[in-house]
Amino acid sequence: MxxxxxxxxxxxxxxxxxxxxxxxxxxxxxxxxxxxxxxxxxxxxxxxxxxxxxxxxxxxxxxxxxxxxxxxxxxxxxxxxxxxxxxxxxxxxxKRYPSIVLEDGSNLWDGIGFDEDSAEDLHIKRDTKNHLRQLINRLPEAQREVLILRHFVGMSFQEIAEETGVSINTALGRMRYALINLRKYMQQNSIRYDQNIYSG
Missing domain, CATH: 1.10.1740.10 (RNA polymerase sigma factor, region 2, helix turn helix motif)
Known part of the structure; x- marks a missing residue:
């Protein structure tokens, strides 16, 4: 040929x-x-x-x-x-999820408070993290995608905007709503969290 x-x-x-x-x-x-x-x-x-x-x-x-x-x-x-x-x-x-670091430097998973790390508390922590993964999966696709690209892949918001074909402001907005929705899901499911960490 x-x-x-x-x-x-x-x-x-x-x-x-x-x-x-x-x-x-x-x-x-x-x-x-x-x-x-x-x-x-x-x-x-x-x-x-x-x-x-x-x-x-x-x-x-x-x-x-x-x-x-x-x-x-x-x-x-x-x-x-x-x-x-x-x-x-x-x-x-x-079902591999990133360590989600919020804008104040706090880790999403660290907002779950326990008095001691007993065997029971460790088990509860593990179950809660699994539950949080499920909550992340409930996010609207566009919000979940930005969350994953930002915190797992480590892309900048400029790179996310280019990758997903939206403006930087849209990418930032999707991230903000993703965190707001996560906080709402956690409240609905009675998961303890730090109000300062999860403020929108």
Missing amino acids: KKVELRDDATLLNLYKNGNEEAFVQLVTRHKSRIYTTIYLIVKDRYIAEDLLQETFIKVVDVVKQNRYNEEGKFLPWVLRIAHNMAIDYFRKE
């Missing part, structure tokens, strides 16, 4: 749709490092990141082959979104 010259993503995609496999190889080669990094920053494991990278491109091939891709000129952001969603889905399934 004739080698494809360096062309823009849209041209390469059209060539691939018309049966030119080399065009897709060039797309993968061009973008795989950026996509891999996006995944790795979330899962923190190179083997898992490599697996999810492959799954991302399998998904891309499926969508393109079924003529369901319609975001001309936005190939990389589209693929990054697929990769991001796969990594977040893996992260949710694994």
Whole structure:
């Protein structure tokens, strides 16, 4: 097959749709490092990141082959979104949550007060943390996403805004409402917390 010259993503995609496999190889080669990094920053494991990278491109091939891709000129952001969603889905399934540090430097989990660290209290702490993870999962998707990107991936609000396609103010607002909602969920579920830590 004739080698494809360096062309823009849209041209390469059209060539691939018309049966030119080399065009897709060039797309993968061009973008795989950026996509891999996006995944790795979330899962923190190179083997898992490599697996999810492959799954991302399998998904891309499926969508393109079924003529369901319609975001001309936005190939990389589209693929990054697929990769991001796969990594977040893996992260949710694994039930691994970040140490959520609030703006005053306090840790979300540290707001649970116990007098002693007896075996019973340690058990209660563990159960409460598990319950808090469930509460985080109840957050609206946009709020949960910002929370995860900020506190687990360690992205700045500028990076979060670029990753999710919103303004910095919107990203900041989603984080604020995520913390307000967490506090509300905790109140509803009678989980003890420090009013100063969880103030909106």
